[in-house]
Amino acid sequence: MNYKVLVSDPLAEEGIEILRGFCEVDVRTGLSEEQLIKIIGEYDGLLVRSGTQVTESVIEAAEKLRFVGRAGAGVDNINLDAATKKGIIVANAPAGNTLAACEHTLAMMASLARNIPQATASVKKGEWKRSAFMGVELNDKVLGIVGFGRIGQELAKRASALEMKVVAYDPYINRERAKELGVEVMTLDELFPVADFITVHTPLIKETKHLINTTTIATMKDGVRIINCARGGIINEADLCDAIAQGKVAGAALDVYEEEPPKASGIISLDQVICTPHLGASTVEAQLNVAVSVAKQCIEVLKGGSAKFVVNAPMIPPDQVERIEPYANLAQKMGKLLIQLVEGRIESVEVEYGGKTAEFGQNTKYITRLALKGMLDPILQTPVNIVNAELAAKERGIRVSETITEESFGFTNVITIRVKTDKMEESVSGNVSSPGKPRIVKIGEYMTDMTPTGHVVISRHHDVPGVIGKFATIIGHKNVNIAGMQVGRNRPGDEAIMVLNVDSEVPQDAMDEIVQIDGVFTAKYAKI
Numbered sequence: 001m002n003y004k005v006l007v008s009d010p011l012a013e014e015g016i017e018i019l020r021g022f023c024e025v026d027v028r029t030g031l032s033e034e035q036l037i038k039i040i041g042e043y044d045g046l047l048v049r050s051g052t053q054v055t056e057s058v059i060e061a062a063e064k065l066r067f068v069g070r071a072g073a074g075v076d077n078i079n080l081d082a083a084t085k086k087g088i089i090v091a092n093a094p095a096g097n098t099l100a101a102c103e104h105t106l107a108m109m110a111s112l113a114r115n116i117p118q119a120t121a122s123v124k125k126g127e128w129k130r131s132a133f134m135g136v137e138l139n140d141k142v143l144g145i146v147g148f149g150r151i152g153q154e155l156a157k158r159a160s161a162l163e164m165k166v167v168a169y170d171p172y173i174n175r176e177r178a179k180e181l182g183v184e185v186m187t188l189d190e191l192f193p194v195a196d197f198i199t200v201h202t203p204l205i206k207e208t209k210h211l212i213n214t215t216t217i218a219t220m221k222d223g224v225r226i227i228n229c230a231r232g233g234i235i236n237e238a239d240l241c242d243a244i245a246q247g248k249v250a251g252a253a254l255d256v257y258e259e260e261p262p263k264a265s266g267i268i269s270l271d272q273v274i275c276t277p278h279l280g281a282s283t284v285e286a287q288l289n290v291a292v293s294v295a296k297q298c299i300e301v302l303k304g305g306s307a308k309f310v311v312n313a314p315m316i317p318p319d320q321v322e323r324i325e326p327y328a329n330l331a332q333k334m335g336k337l338l339i340q341l342v343e344g345r346i347e348s349v350e351v352e353y354g355g356k357t358a359e360f361g362q363n364t365k366y367i368t369r370l371a372l373k374g375m376l377d378p379i380l381q382t383p384v385n386i387v388n389a390e391l392a393a394k395e396r397g398i399r400v401s402e403t404i405t406e407e408s409f410g411f412t413n414v415i416t417i418r419v420k421t422d423k424m425e426e427s428v429s430g431n432v433s434s435p436g437k438p439r440i441v442k443i444g445e446y447m448t449d450m451t452p453t454g455h456v457v458i459s460r461h462h463d464v465p466g467v468i469g470k471f472a473t474i475i476g477h478k479n480v481n482i483a484g485m486q487v488g489r490n491r492p493g494d495e496a497i498m499v500l501n502v503d504s505e506v507p508q509d510a511m512d513e514i515v516q517i518d519g520v521f522t523a524k525y526a527k528i
């Protein structure tokens with residue numbers, strides 16, 4: 001298969017080389033939205049940084065696109081809802097530029113404290129104004145970190161080494177980690193009045209938009225200095241401008257802006273504001289890291305696998321992959337089998353996690369999505385994958401639920417998928433007894449022991465002599481070899497189930513004949 005990937009922002013050559021070893025790569029930077037919309041239909045993958053706006057219209061025009069890779073952390077320039085709806089995997093490289101952004105923040109803070117950019121410009125003009133650039137020390141000052149994630153934590157370590165007192169706010173803060181780093185955890189209301197320097201390291205989301213504004217600035221220390229190396233929009237620039245003009249805020253260091261590039265007449269025109277053009281991630285080391293990371297993830301996805309840092313679907317933590325992945329694969333096969341066994345419009349899908357699968361925790365969401373993919377992908381026009389499986393079900397009015405039970409009919413771990421349609425109900429249960437040994441252990445009420453692979457015929461019939469023989473004769477006449485057979489029943493003479501593993505497809509006319517056999521209630525052929 002000849003894949004094509006578009007790189008629409010500057011990406012380190014090392015990443016592009018990795019991609020070129022796998023597929024065709026076009027590097028076209030500086031495209032307008034209109035230009036991007038015109039060409040995106042040709043591509044299977046798109047790699048961006050913060051310069052490209054991957055809007056809903058771009059996603060709409062992307063006929064073949066399966067992967068959008070963000071060579072960096074922030075994904076606020078990508079319309080995740082639109083991508084999710086279309087089943088496009090969006091992944092980033094979250095840790096690759098952490099240190100670059102952290103060091104840039106430190107550099108900005110030191111430059112702000114000592115007026116280095118303003119002094120540099122003055123000296124270059126031939127001036128020698130030593131008293132005009134009196135600074136403040138970082139030593140002993142309180143640094144307030146808002147957003148204690150990767151960058152916030154790295155910054156705390158370094159600021160402590162400079163003998164600053166570090167305080168932090170994050171609604172999801174890891175208190176243990178904060179304690180280890182000697183950081184005092186505060187609420188925002190507590191942090192604002194005590195900090196000499198305030199630096200934001202949150203994503204730009206609804207909750208953080210204009211987090212720093214006239215009202216919150218009023219609660220800050222007089223002469224506070226503010227740094228934003230995270231995202232424009234976390235600070236209300238107009239409000240900050242006023243506060244600097246009034247002398248409430250002594251200065252600001254900005255790497256990111258509400259509009260990029262920022263207007264020359266806006267906040268950057270103030271002498272007390274120092275600025276860089278979104279350079280937080282611009283180090284040789286960080287660019288190599290993020291480019292290689294997204295290139296590798298892109299290849300994995302185009303090969304049919306998953307990406308390591310998917311942002312629009314549940315992910316399995318790396319240390320859980322070995323345990324969860326076999327069940328996820330099994331669930332997908334169970335879903336694929338079920339959809340071939342049922343008739344009618346699906347109303348609900350229930351995935352029950354039995355025995356010790358309760359220990360899977362949040363990872364059940366990943367497994368459930370793969371069960372839905374197995375079930376819905378064969379019957380829907382739009383490809384269904386881990387990203388859009390849940391949405392695809394919801395859009396078709398299918399209720400999806402997960403339940404957890406200790407009940408496991410003798411197995412350590414067991415997953416049961418129950419499908420209810422407007423005509424019937426069916427269920428299958430599966431287990432992975434040892435690595436690489438997935439089994440279907442129950443179909444409806446009947447225990448089985450079936451490998452979920454290849455061609456199968458599953459019938460329900462009256463448990464009376466002769467039925468199985470007639471069955472085998474019909475299949476034999478079609479030259480279909482029977483590889484294995486299991487019969488399950490609850491009581492002699494009752495309804496029984498038969499699972500036949502066969503070596504090739506059973507033609508429809510043979511299936512039609514089988515259902516005509518006296519005593520056969522249902523018979524379904526399925527390919528897993």
Ligand SMILES: NC(=O)C1=CN([C@@H]2O[C@H](COP(=O)(O)OP(=O)(O)OC[C@H]3O[C@@H](n4cnc5c(N)ncnc54)[C@H](O)[C@@H]3O)[C@@H](O)[C@H]2O)C=CC1
Nearest residue numbers: 073074101147148149150151172201202203229230280281
């Ligand atoms: N200037 C640049 O070139 C760069 C900017 N960034 C930006 O820096 C920011 C942080 O990046 P990372 O530390 O890697 O992300 P992260 O995801 O590791 O940390 C973000 C933290 O913000 C916290 N948070 C969420 N909502 C919050 C709220 N309402 N108030 C306070 N905290 C909240 C989260 O709990 C999380 O701990 C992102 O916006 C990212 O895009 C990242 C790299 C380079």
Ligand SMILES: O=C(O)C(=O)COP(=O)(O)O
Nearest residue numbers: 049050051072073074281
């Ligand atoms: O990783 C991030 O969030 C950044 O803001 C870096 O942006 P960039 O890749 O340099 O355009």
